[in-house]
Amino acid sequence: MNDVTMAIDPRNSGQLRTWDGEHGAYWAEHADTYDHSYADYQPALLAAISAQPGERVLDVGCGSGELAIDIVRSVPGASAVGVDLSNAQLDVARGRAGGVATKFVQADAQLHDFGEAAYDVVASRTGTMFFSDPGMAFANLARATRPGGRLVMFVWRGIEDNEWLREFTGAIGRVLPLDPPPADAPGPFALSDPSRVRDLLEGGGWAEVAFAAHDAQLWFGADADRATTFMVGQMAWLFAKLDEGGKRQAESNLRAVMADHEGADGVRLGSGAWIVTARRPS
Template identity: 35%
Template sequence: MSAAPAAHDVWDVGAGYEAYIGRWSRRVAREVVGWLGVGPHARWLDVGCGTGALGDAIAAQAAPALVVGLDRSMGFVAHAHARAGGAHAAFVVADAQALPVRDGAFDAVTSALVLNFVADPAQMVAELARAARPGAPVALYVWDYADGMEYIRRFWDAARALDPAAAALDEAVRFPVCAPGPLAALLEGAGLASVEVRPVEVPTVFRDFAECWAPFLAGQGPAPAYAMALPEDRRAALRVAFRAALPVSADGTIPLRARAWAARGLR
């Protein structure tokens, strides 16, 4: 089989991302916001806000004075803004590695599923720390691509069985930072204190295979971008292999689980 398409991470269409990852990120976000335990009327910064999963959890659970969401994708920022509404949210197109904010401007700084996609993760974490006031929590979470994000893991296992060249595009290979040791080292390297890393597991249940496969046709994220770059016959073969790799309940639903690694420290 010919070489796999080059890595091309597409982040633009909010609805496509929500169907693929955003809805599961929202479940993790609720757990992380609760874990941080930040009191009401705080100023929050959500770096790489995407379609607003973490910002929505902050608004619903933490009674913030303000949530500022930043993301490089204009499409995602527009989607998050349309969902959020209200006077306590603001959204800006910006780079996570060069935040357009003052030092110590926020009472809590967070980021969801972004760290592994930036060119310099250490620079991003340094920027998160810079934006937090002294004593404020800085927190982020990423998927456990190697072992805990079953939906993506089973996709890449099927892809690699058909074409070993796909291994180079697998997030488990590309993103070794998505593990407790590297995450803790990054936060500590940014000067954060009392660093902790914990797993957060959520169910990812699909009503049938059609719902499970459809997000890969929207092209949002590494695996969908890979699927859509394949010729039609190879994509059809991948669909068959992926379906065969999935568990199916008696009612036709596909029960999977997703694990994220959540890390936090204090400025």
């Protein structure tokens, strides 16, 4: 983790350690794989964002920058600022941007001062699920958005709709009992409950909150071995809790899941997401 000079809510310091540490570095190293994994969702997300010529876009939790860069490349005169906690991913984003009108900044979106009404659209691809205080974050993002501006965020639905997380945590859970995370804790399911999300957004000053369910097969690797290696790295923090025998067993369980889902174009498992939209009242 680099020296931190940005303003950060102390309640997000655990997320900073994770994302500006080894986990974020892993995401940076495997940015192309994560992008490939999400690829079937990208057209629907870009269509929901529907950026217009000249619009200013804020990509929250932008990671390695694919969403911000795709928007700016496809819309004349659009510009984007991506914010994230992970310096390693921000470096990848800057390297990928190659001259397009983007800027990538390390910031805690929960409290960063973006300026009043500085953006037309706030967009995010799984980057808004880790706030310690999502009500505070969504109010901060509303302030950053011009009246009439939009929020479009991609978040996971519950575990019942996400075969990939059910199968992967199940493979490890047969070796190391795992408690399901509370539905309101920062993490993949933090924004899975529409009534909670509606309350958080409306409480933060957003209106016209709507949810569109989308389903896609996520891609994890060209074959079972590569998909296993990729997910063992992604879940390194869980593997670190196991002894050597436990690690071997969990990896073998994971490889069996991957083999069950290997097809002609690699390993794919089912997933379900919300594309949540909202508007800042004029």
